[in-house]
Amino acid sequence: xxxxxxxxxxxxxxxAALYFPTCTMSIHDLTRKLxxxxxxxxxxxxxxxxxxxxxEPGGKTExxxxxxxxxxxxxxxxxxxxxxxxxxxxxxxSGPGHLxxxxxxxxxxxxxxxVLEALGIDFDxxxxxxxxxxxxxxxxxxxxxxxxxxGRVGNEIAAPLCEKLDQIEIPSVEVFVRHVKxxxxxxxxxxxxxxxxxxxxxxxxxGVPPLEPVARNEASxxxxxxxxxxxxxxxxxxxxxxxxxxxxxxxxxxxxxxxTFEEVYGTRAAAIAVYPMYRGLAKLVGMDIxxxxxxxxxxxxxxxxxxxxxxxxxxxxxxxxxxxxxxxFAAKVKRTEEADACIPKxxxxxxxxxxxxxxxxxxxxxxxxxxxxVPTLISAEMCRYDGSEAFGESQCRAGGLGQFEAKxxxxxxxxxxxxxxxxxx
Amino acid sequence: xxxxxxxxxxxxxxxAALYFPTCTMSIHDLTRKLxxxxxxxxxxxxxxxxxxxxxEPGGKTExxxxxxxxxxxxxxxxxxxxxxxxxxxxxxxSGPGHLxxxxxxxxxxxxxxxVLEALGIDFDxxxxxxxxxxxxxxxxxxxxxxxxxxGRVGNEIAAPLCEKLDQIEIPSVEVFVRHVKxxxxxxxxxxxxxxxxxxxxxxxxxGVPPLEPVARNEASxxxxxxxxxxxxxxxxxxxxxxxxxxxxxxxxxxxxxxxTFEEVYGTRAAAIAVYPMYRGLAKLVGMDIxxxxxxxxxxxxxxxxxxxxxxxxxxxxxxxxxxxxxxxFAAKVKRTEEADACIPKxxxxxxxxxxxxxxxxxxxxxxxxxxxxVPTLISAEMCRYDGSEAFGESQCRAGGLGQFEAKxxxxxxxxxxxxxxxxxx
Numbered sequence: 001x002x003x004x005x006x007x008x009x010x011x012x013x014x015x016a017a018l019y020f021p022t023c024t025m026s027i028h029d030l031t032r033k034l035x036x037x038x039x040x041x042x043x044x045x046x047x048x049x050x051x052x053x054x055x056e057p058g059g060k061t062e063x064x065x066x067x068x069x070x071x072x073x074x075x076x077x078x079x080x081x082x083x084x085x086x087x088x089x090x091x092x093x094s095g096p097g098h099l100x101x102x103x104x105x106x107x108x109x110x111x112x113x114x115v116l117e118a119l120g121i122d123f124d125x126x127x128x129x130x131x132x133x134x135x136x137x138x139x140x141x142x143x144x145x146x147x148x149x150x151g152r153v154g155n156e157i158a159a160p161l162c163e164k165l166d167q168i169e170i171p172s173v174e175v176f177v178r179h180v181k182x183x184x185x186x187x188x189x190x191x192x193x194x195x196x197x198x199x200x201x202x203x204x205x206x207g208v209p210p211l212e213p214v215a216r217n218e219a220s221x222x223x224x225x226x227x228x229x230x231x232x233x234x235x236x237x238x239x240x241x242x243x244x245x246x247x248x249x250x251x252x253x254x255x256x257x258x259x260t261f262e263e264v265y266g267t268r269a270a271a272i273a274v275y276p277m278y279r280g281l282a283k284l285v286g287m288d289i290x291x292x293x294x295x296x297x298x299x300x301x302x303x304x305x306x307x308x309x310x311x312x313x314x315x316x317x318x319x320x321x322x323x324x325x326x327x328x329f330a331a332k333v334k335r336t337e338e339a340d341a342c343i344p345k346x347x348x349x350x351x352x353x354x355x356x357x358x359x360x361x362x363x364x365x366x367x368x369x370x371x372x373x374v375p376t377l378i379s380a381e382m383c384r385y386d387g388s389e390a391f392g393e394s395q396c397r398a399g400g401l402g403q404f405e406a407k408x409x410x411x412x413x414x415x416x417x418x419x420x421x422x423x424x425x
Numbered sequence: 426x427x428x429x430x431x432x433x434x435x436x437x438x439x440x441a442a443l444y445f446p447t448c449t450m451s452i453h454d455l456t457r458k459l460x461x462x463x464x465x466x467x468x469x470x471x472x473x474x475x476x477x478x479x480x481e482p483g484g485k486t487e488x489x490x491x492x493x494x495x496x497x498x499x500x501x502x503x504x505x506x507x508x509x510x511x512x513x514x515x516x517x518x519s520g521p522g523h524l525x526x527x528x529x530x531x532x533x534x535x536x537x538x539x540v541l542e543a544l545g546i547d548f549d550x551x552x553x554x555x556x557x558x559x560x561x562x563x564x565x566x567x568x569x570x571x572x573x574x575x576g577r578v579g580n581e582i583a584a585p586l587c588e589k590l591d592q593i594e595i596p597s598v599e600v601f602v603r604h605v606k607x608x609x610x611x612x613x614x615x616x617x618x619x620x621x622x623x624x625x626x627x628x629x630x631x632g633v634p635p636l637e638p639v640a641r642n643e644a645s646x647x648x649x650x651x652x653x654x655x656x657x658x659x660x661x662x663x664x665x666x667x668x669x670x671x672x673x674x675x676x677x678x679x680x681x682x683x684x685t686f687e688e689v690y691g692t693r694a695a696a697i698a699v700y701p702m703y704r705g706l707a708k709l710v711g712m713d714i715x716x717x718x719x720x721x722x723x724x725x726x727x728x729x730x731x732x733x734x735x736x737x738x739x740x741x742x743x744x745x746x747x748x749x750x751x752x753x754f755a756a757k758v759k760r761t762e763e764a765d766a767c768i769p770k771x772x773x774x775x776x777x778x779x780x781x782x783x784x785x786x787x788x789x790x791x792x793x794x795x796x797x798x799v800p801t802l803i804s805a806e807m808c809r810y811d812g813s814e815a816f817g818e819s820q821c822r823a824g825g826l827g828q829f830e831a832k833x834x835x836x837x838x839x840x841x842x843x844x845x846x847x848x849x850x
Contacts, residue, residue: 025532030515077482382790384797385482386822402798402828404513411514415796422794423511424518424531425541425676 112253506826537678544705
């Protein structure tokens with residue numbers, strides 16, 4: 001019914017076997033075993049990069065500055081806390097950030113750069129696909145790299161080159177090449193027996209030639225052969241393409257095997273996201289992708305329309321992150337208020353549990369993702385109300401959820417929805 | 426010198442080896458190594474199901490509503506916190522709840538239903554015993570289950586049937602059958618070579634026959650043979666017993682091998698509990714059972730009488746849980762006040778460390794155990810006083826112990842008692 005993790009190793013002889021705890025269980029072992037079905041509905045609203053920083057001591061964060069009457073009302077009838085996406089001090093990318101929120105230990109389930117890049121352009125990756133992030137580069141006459149990004153070549157040049165590369169044929173392997181933006185592209189090899197553990201060919205410096213692909217294990221040897229054939233043909237295709245007269249391969253990876261939401265939580269999950277990367281991450285864990293939508297209003301419409309067919313809803317809001325990345329405090333405040341404005345539409349559907357959080361912090365002061373723990377709100381009938389007055393970092397710090405690893409958010413969501421039975425008698 | 430725990434286990438194939446971390450020590454590896462003897466006395470008062478919920482936002486929990494002058498005084502000279510029995514969102518049964526308080530990782534030491542049921546009737550389980558929870562059921566003429574609980578048959582019928590079943594003889598195995606209540610009974614097979622990993626025979630539905638017992642491993646094959654012989658004889662014994670004309674076997678399990686308190690902590694521990702299940706759990710970890718007692722006053726008498734022979738005292742108070750399970754907020758408040766009233770008797774003995782906590786929360790709002798973290802109080806001379814004014818969930822949320830996994834309570838108890846030496850030089 002459920003697997004067990006062996007929790008120990010070598011021990012004092014004669015003692016170990018008898019006394020020491022043999023097994024322990026992962027979160028998913030527990031949720032697999034304890035999951036219950038009922039009619040509850042759980043909404044997880046992820047305001048990307050929600051956490052912020054005050055600009056100076058005594059100041060307010062973006063979330064605390066924003067006028068968020070609906071989130072504040074939710075906070076008063078819920079429980080707050082701060083979630084740590086990976087570990088204290090560790091700044092997550094979008095992949096680990098979301099996997100943590102979805103309850104998958106981001107240290108156990110790692111997603112290669114190539115896979116994320118493919119998800120980010122809505123490429124439908126299969127289990128036999130090796131995904132690669134490609135960078136156009138400029139080679140000099142000696143074959144050494146003169147520019148690792150091909151002078152950030154424009155889309156109007158790079159896109160047609162990708163179409164040419166997409167024509168490359170390799171026996172018994174399907175090859176896909178898709179342009180992403182400027183010098184960035186995605187390469188996918190589809191075929192049996194292709195491992196995903198191959199080193200980058202980008203030497204991370206100029207004045208030297210690109211590296212040859214090297215397998216990190218036997219299972220990836222065939223991928224190396226395919227990559228070499230691809231690179232040989234690409235060199236021909238691109239030879240007149242200066243500054244984009246070659247490419248490097250990075251983040252070569254396969255889609256990791258991840259158990260589905262249905263299996264580990266017993267929920268039929270829907271993902272409602274404007275941007276492909278977040279749809280892709282949701283698809284990795286087996287959520288149904290609902291849409292398309294281009295605005296939060298669209299997303300709210302889809303939420304209502306998919307309400308009866310699902311019981312878990314992941315709604316992704318991008319702009320709290322992008323404004324943070326822009327270093328625009330005022331714009332992040334405004335985007336936070338936009339997220340606040342959608343709360344009544346969610347509540348009109350009468351969800352059992354509403355969670356509002358982010359996949360990480362993106363303080364506009366830093367213009368980047370950060371390690372700071374993320375404000376989190378759970379509102380449900382069975383909350384231990386914690387006297388919170390508003391939704392913000394300071395209130396969350398004193399909240400009833402305490403500071404917790406993001407991977408525990410899903411068990412808490414299920415618990416508040418009455419979807420986990422008692423563990424042990 | 427010390428062993429290492431491999432901190433991971435089964436993972437998606439091909440993934441684990443590459444990515445997952447390595448080795449660490451368990452709590453018990455540490456306490457075994459660091460334990461010191463002295464004259465200190467530690468009292469652990471477990472008010473079962475202590476944690477609660479306010480009925481509405483801004484409201485008070487049962488503990489916060491109760492008038493608890495003695496607990497509040499302890500809180501002022503102690504340190505408070507909230508303990509998580511298993512993991513966030515996971516609701517524990519009494520077994521995992523108490524093992525956690527006793528410092529045993531409840532995910533590593535799992536106690537089968539049959540074992541708990543046997544402990545609950547004071548059956549003295551040995552290491553060679555396989556314990557089984559039996560349910561009388563009603564079979565129809567075709568041998569299909571018509572009622573999984575035999576119409577909740579009365580004690581006056583069920584008890585004599587258990588006495589008859591207790592007469593069953595199986596070569597080279599001792600068979601014990603004990604009535605519990607209504608349709609519930611305990612079956613124990615005692616003999617060498619009996620494994621404890623056998624599936625339930627209860628099909629969890631009516632209209633189908635009971636399942637045959639099936640071993641989950643080779644070591645339990647003999648148990649299956651014994652169970653089949655037992656069931657064949659039971660069918661004869663019960664054939665005229667309608668509605669209790671057969672039984673199903675559930676939670677088939679052996680007592681897990683658990684290191685003793687003496688060994689892992691170096692303490693002589695006493696358990697003072699009114700109800701057999703809690704005496705049984707204490708016995709599993711090697712505590713001496715002190716009693717009998719039927720009231721908290723009795724328990725306080727036994728505490729005083731056993732004071733010199735022991736240095737750790739587990740006192741169990743049941744009624745904060747049972748009133749919570751009844752959904753009776755006012756009664757839980759009253760029972761909490763009863764627990765408060767025993768504190769002066771404990772303090773009169775001049776203990777070094779007093780801990781008051783619960784094995785889990787049982788909010789009367791939910792009428793069941795819950796996942797909410799449990800108010801916890803440590804009072805000792807060496808506490809870092811945290812300014813707490815009273816004992817309650819809100820004060821605990823802001824307390825100096827923070828939110829912690831229950832399994833860390835024992836090392837903290839030992840530390841405050843001066844019973845752990847420095848780790849490393």
